[in-house]
Amino acid sequence: MAGSALAGGTGVVVTWVVARTLGPELAGAFFAATAAFVLAGGLAKLGTNTSLVYWPARLRATGRGHLLGPCLHTGIPPVAVLSLVLAVAMWTGAPAIARLTAGESAHVVTDHATGLRVLAVFLPLQALTDVLLTVTRGYRIMRPTVLLDRVLRSGLQLLAVSAAGIATLWLAASLPVFALAWAAPYLPVTLLAGYAARRAYLAGRPDGVSSERSERRQLRRDFWRFTGPRAVAAVAQLALQRVDVLLVAALGGLAPAAVYAVAGRFVVLIQFANQGLSQSVQPRLAEALSTGDRAAANQLYQTATGWLVLVTWPINLLVIACAPHYLRLFGAEYTAGVAVVQVLAGAMLVATGCGMVDMVLAMAGRTSANLGNVLVALAVMITLDVLLIPRWGALGAAAGLAGAMVVNNLLPLAQVYRGIGLHPFGPGTRAAALLALVCFGPSILIPSAAAVAVPAYVAGAWLLRERLMLSAFSTRSRRRS
Template sequence: MAEINATFNKLVKGAGFSFAGQIISTGFKYLTQVILAWILGSEVFGLYTLGMIVYQLGELFSRMGLETGVVRYVSIYLNAEDKVRLKGLLWQGIILPFLSGIVFGITLFLTSDLIAQGIFGKPELTPALKIVAIALPFGASVTVGIFATTGFEIAKYKVYVWELLLPFTNLLIAVSFCTVGWGLWGATVAWLIAVIVSLAATIYFTWSIFPAVFSSKIQPVFESKQLLAFSLPLSFGSFLWLVMLWTDALMLGYFRPAAEVGIYRAASQTALLMTLFTRSLVTIFTPMIAKLYSKGEFEQLGTIFRTASRWSFSLTLPLFLIVVVTGKDILGVFGTEFTIGWLPLIILAGGQLARAGPGGFAMHMLAMSGHQYLKLFGDLLLAITNIGLNILMIPRWGMMGAAVATGISILGINLLRILQVYLVLRIQGFNLGYFKTITAGTIAFLIGFFLRSWLTFVPYFLALLFTAGTIFLVYGTLLWIMGLEEDDLIIFRKMGQRLGLLKN
């Protein structure tokens, strides 16, 4: 029990700090999208969306899956006190993705006209693609390098760079450039500057957590073959996962006008807000999997898996209820022309709710336990399904078809991963605590729905705030009345001790 308590204590500390960063980061990112939508309008905002999607695909290939590989091997080398290999690994986390990013960046730069005109039929997209091509090596190194620091089971450096510095710098510069009339060009240059600044910060924090990385007294050992053998399959799997996330927007850009892409982007970005709690827990949970699995502590691993998954689902459910009840009000923040995306927003939010449970953690269970090829098989199967559904549905139903195809794909892959974890590791992610969560959510939804129907005389933004607050209050109160699980009490007791509210 003492060992379990110690691990839970670390989970709470790391996830709590990460969650605070996630809240601020999400606010920066969402505010950036809202302001750019205001300034640029739905059509130019749609072009910006397409440019950033192409960038994310290019950055994913440049990373080569190393953002997962470095977390695993940092945890292993740190536990073994193998400083020479740890130093080599940290350097590889910066240099390898940068070199790869140069190759993919040059390729994107030279083919930007072909992609903009030949694929999307939007020649005005070309300058944006050339700018993000330059940003590729910097962005890839930032991602891999800063994720490597989480292998030390320390969340703060990733929060500083990934959650705070990068989105804030992008927000500040993008809004400044677009306000003075630089439009699409200014928005994409802002991202280039942001990733360069963030890379400098990543190198500095890597040195602060492991000073030997710049010490001439320790000669690094590079296990490149082992690292790439583990990471590359995950890279392909991440590509397939990104395909599932962005196929809808890319195909909308191919089949439909740019304005529709912009509206769909607003809906999809709003739905992604629901991943806030899951990402916070995953940040500290991922290196724990590798550590516990390598030590053979499967019972403790299963306990943390179930608890973290249930917390993620329970914290995400009220966000989903708010989207269902006030979806049109939320999109109204972007502008009146964006409100027609309210139904696709609800469908996409449903997919993210499915991801918030055990399925969202199962992918990390498979990767960190060395079953990356099994994860890859699931990714491939679902990516093919998603592409097929989008090709079938988007020409007929536009944004609605894209949302349904993506929602089905996300639900399917999470169910498959839950099954894979159970069959391979004999660990399942559910317990009876979910019944309490669903009961409280149902009651909160009914109250929120009737309240919003009654508040027709109130300005939409005030109605949104009042309805959301009511749903949160009712939901939280009901969960508290129904009681907490034993694992919850352990964690809350640790939190109380850390805050000085309870005695040790």
């Protein structure tokens, strides 16, 4: 969680540097280029960022640890090949993508295309970094993800982008330079992630047990049968998070795209918190569900949701209360996004209250249902975007994303409850939600009340620490467990 908070915070600062130094048009092009980069990387991973946790955890829990090597050999090489193919496609198609999202401005189109090509060079590194770190999490090892992705990559991005921003004091601002500064940290992180994955595999490899060819063949079939729906769902999930920026740029212009990206940056911060908890819970949840221990799975789900609400609801409520002041930090032109912030924050209250429900559905093996949910949510978002962006601009995109988030959480919530018997509304979730509303709800009407809300919230969390299961963070409790 601390690593996720650091990564989210550095992301906000990077957004601030880009918005302040490039101006709305070039900043919009930068955010559109990084959105395309992340979407292509998500496609290259083929859903293995779920499968390479699910299958190692399942193989260990069911006594088939000798198949861990074949499992990794099944999942990793296709990602490397497809990421190279997509990098070439992104390089080749950069001018067309730039013209589609940047309009007719020749200067912006040229810089945008060059920035896309810079990012294309690092696309295979991005995909491999995520997959190799997923392998370590499949072995219940969280430290490489925290240290390499959350701390090292985010820290290097902040330093490099800040250096590019400082350089604009003497040189003209250049989108390709900012793209290079943002993407270059993937090189050292990929190398270190490969070392960490190899070390985890060698440490967990059972001695003296070999796998039969028929076992390996069956594993490959089962792996891709599970992964296929998840691959499409992962891309659709990324599209939910990123394609709206591209749509605003194409339908509304680059300046509204910049306003939308800046106004919605806090959503990424909350997604980092959700991702940090999900990645920690994921291997244990897969093991519990694979052995039929639903009581343990439900406790994991409810406890993690309580922690997620405890961390994220105050952020959402404070963002609603302080939206004009928050946006003014990025520049006066970004205060037009106040309504965008408020709509997205309201939707995030619903989404985080459901916990990491899509991950629970996937760890139960219901990847086809997961795919259907994400596709429905994506269709809702694109439909609303196409209808509303030409009329309302960034606010139309916010309405589309908010609708998609609500659908993408309530649909799997119903499926998890009816099909598996799990739900997130345990004592900790209820206590965290009530505490956040009591402490931070008044600040929506009286923003100065936030000064009193913070110490009251900390005191309340301490008094409710047993109900919130906060004792799990103590060393003594972990040793006893």
